[in-house]
Amino acid sequence: MVNNMNSLVSDAESFYSHNYALWEGIGYHFKTPDTYLHEFKLRFPDVKISHRLLNRGLNFANNKQRPIHRWTSYLEGFSESFVYDIIEQFGLSSDHRILDPFAGSGTVNVAAMMKGVDSVGIEINPTIFRVLLAKTSWDANPREIQHQYDAMNFSKKASTEPPAFLETERQFQPEILENILRIKERVGLVDNPRLRCYFELAFASILLPSSNLRRSPSIGYDKKKSKNLYPKLPFQLFEEKVKEIISDLRFVQTKVEKQGKSISFCEDSKAFALPEDIAVDAVITSPPYLNSFDYVGNYKLEIGWMEDAASTKDLSKLRDRMVLCDNVSRSMMKSYAEQTPLLSIDWLDYIIAASKPRMRERIGIRRKDYPILLRKYFEDIHMVLSNMYESINDGARVAWVVGDSLILDVYVPTDLITMMIAQRIGYRPTGIEIDRTRRSGIRRTFALRESILYFQKEA
Ligand SMILES: C[S@@+](CC[C@H](N)C(=O)[O-])C[C@H]1O[C@@H](n2cnc3c(N)ncnc32)[C@H](O)[C@@H]1O
Secondary structure: OOOHHHHHHHHHHHHHHHHHHHHHHOOOOOOHHHHHHHHHHHHOOOOEEOOOOOOOOOEEHHHHOOOOOOHHOOOOOOOOHHHHHHHOOOOOOOEEEEOOOOOOOOOHHHHHHHHOOOOEEEEOOOOHHHHHHHHHOOOOEEEEEEHHHOOOOOOOOOOOOOOOOOOOHHOOOHHHHHHHHHHHHHHOOOOHHHHHHHHHHHHHHHHHHOOOEEEEHHHHHHHHHOOOOOOHHHHHHHHHHHHHHHHHHHHHHHHHHOOOEEEEOOOOOOOOOOEEEEEEOEEEEOOOOOOOOHHHHOOOHHHHHHOOOOOOOHHHHHHHHHOOOOOHHHHHHHHHOOOOOOOHHHHHHHHHHHHHHHHOOOOOOOOHHHHHHHHHHHHHHHHHHHHHHHHHOOOOEEEEEEEEEEEEEEEEEEHHHHHHHHHHHHHEEEEEEEHHHOOOOOOOOOOOEEEEHHHHHOO
């Protein structure tokens, strides 16, 4: 046991060794990833910490060729094969139901359906929720979709308007814009909502590739790309996507013998209580990470065109309801700062204290309320975990994928702190698998990790 622990600590040391220079540079207030790991092991000796052996990849790139998953490319999603691994590991079958409180584009739900396991997904973003709904609706007749598509007449000039609050003229070349508007108008004329959802998804999927923008992962203008765009591109992409949808629906309807059922809610997982008749046996999920990734800002093109927001104010309201990212409104944070803190965790207090001098030293920091942002992120996670605890069955097992962070050069062991919060709520932490390493967006040399946390509601 001791030997095993020593080797894990030395593994972690070598894993991070090339970052020593950074730690030295930052000085006294920088606690290292392996210091935290070591302390965690002392505090939680029963929690098995290991490196993921199968290494089947957590990220969405693996889904790009997979039926149904490939309908959209949600960079923040994880892989189907990961969900299959957990379904097997947890011994889940058609008698069980999985919950994903951060369902996103539905990787967990779709994978569960493929394996004949029931599932429930909660997603707050109404546009991503539409994607989730379409991807988990497998019973439409592919021939009817084809007929609807064949009946669409794109030759008539569009009378619909683009979203007023987006920089549409900069984002789309004029002829491309006209064709996008024509497609939008024809999609809106599909009166059967069960069929319309696929066309809406197809429409949303063509916006980015037809625009002068790229998302990698944040959205921005791409001058090189705009030279290669041509007016008919939206029609071509739309047709390809509709064909893909038809082909994948045929595939699942003929090849997936026993499909799981999926239910979804467009709700806030911090507050939403599942209906009592929905029993949950396992949770497989991945929350937003503690970083600057702005889910709303980066998907505003789709949100605006799908009419799920009519102004930047609407976008801001949605962002403020979500698990925190560092683009939340200052007014929301101001009123939040006046509330009594919900959580007291020594590590978090230390990180907040360490980040304060960094805020003064660093030039060009976008905002001055990082200490409160840090606290709010973990309080949001606390709320979701507590809420989930009330909704799931005794004995339910949880697999929670999260990355750690570097905020103002202060290292934040987001995974380990999340586990501590789970334990406070009443879950029993059982294991941590360290998966892939990522690069910090701010300091490319700094290796961050991604972990799968395993914990369980005691029976
Ligand atoms: C890491 S992504 C999950 C992606 C998903 N695993 C997939 O494969 O598509 C996190 C998701 O949580 C959603 N989210 C953020 N805050 C939420 C909240 N309070 N309630 C429900 N969903 C939320 C975001 O919109 C985002 O889609």
